[in-house]
Amino acid sequence: MMRLSEFLKEGVTSVTIARMEQKGALNQLSRGLYQLPDAPLDGNHSLAVAAKLVPHGIVCYDSALAFHELTDRIPPYVWMAIGPRVWRPEIAQPRIQIVRLGEKEFESGVEQHVIEDVVVKIYSPAKTIVDLFKSGKRQEALYASTAGFTHATQAMRDALRLRKATPAEIAKFAANAGVWEQIVQPRLETLVANA
Template identity: 50%
Template sequence: MREALAETPAVLVISPRRAGKTTLLRTIANGRGRKRAFSGKPQGDTYPHPLAFNVRAFVSSTELMDSSVKTHRDRVIGVLRKQGMARLAELMRTGATATSVARLEREGTIVRLARGLYQLPDAPLETHHTLAEAAKRVPRGVVCLVSALAFHDLTDRMPPKVWMAIAPKDWGPRVTQPPIRFVRFPSAALKDGVESHRIEGVTVRITSPVRTIVDLFRYRRVLGQAVAVEGLREGLRQRKVAPGEIARCAAAMKVWPALQPYLEALTIDG
């Protein structure tokens, strides 16, 4: 028996009764012409041909892969339908993989807006699309200054970059698309006078009209006095701000001495 086993070629197959484990089997012909499997000692069961088992395993794995890809596609599309746009980390939290997301991008099923940011190709683009992109790239940031002024229709200026405020100790992300100009606000200033707006399904935090005008006077040396005065004039003309609200907010932000002469002049003229 040992001599017969030594002369018989060895075949490495997957045991159907021990899925996931491999067993070294030697096949020999017994007296009745059937093939019997041995692993050191004779076994009582007769196994199917290794090739047939491998074919079935290959077909099953292929079908499983196809269904997995379809599942990932459905999940990714569902998230983008609901949120408008999503980061790669958000898509992966649904069970999708980076590979499946890249495959969907190559197929044209989804569109990459920037590194790690995706959207459906038929998603409607709103006027303030870049603000939604910026909010996705910097979730803890607040749209402010000239960008907030343009959002509230208080200026005709279209800033080339999105002005976004972050906390003093927050890490400044390296974002190239969309271009973002970061400023540091005190932590309390990132909560007071901040509104939440929905743009293309994305929640975007933006400073209110009153807070935006006061911030423009705070940053008048960077942006220029003309921008701040324009925002104040338009806010009063469109009745989006009240003089009393401006005065209180300016006093709290310690810019009342700089803002007071312009507010009094515009109020008297109005």
């Protein structure tokens, strides 16, 4: 999987790429992104495509949960976080939902995974859970809905049960995000006490 700019850097012209695409030797995945037609596809193929299209982005929310196998939901699009001053790309295909995070939030809890030879930045399970609680707090304030908290609590339960996150990791990220005392702490204490 390569971007047009990577081809050009290697000395392959856009005319050559167009010819290869016409002959079926190259598939266009999205504007400026290409892949060989017989390339093996990973179950997380859409995350690799999103990482190429949003090079400064980090996989977050339900997409990160799905990658870490902490949800049964299949996200309808790839959730990508970008920093506060990063250019927000306009992407038609695949469906990518972009959220903007503050500098401190954006840079913490990042893991790197290789999917189809593409380095993909994905938030850790503990960071993802805290991000979901923070999103749930906004949902409650805007829509008077507690669905976000329910989803985040279930993800936290699964992460603790599968040992993909520890209470200490969750507490650290929650304290840094300002959602520890009133939102995460009581739910985490209940889950740990019932374990």
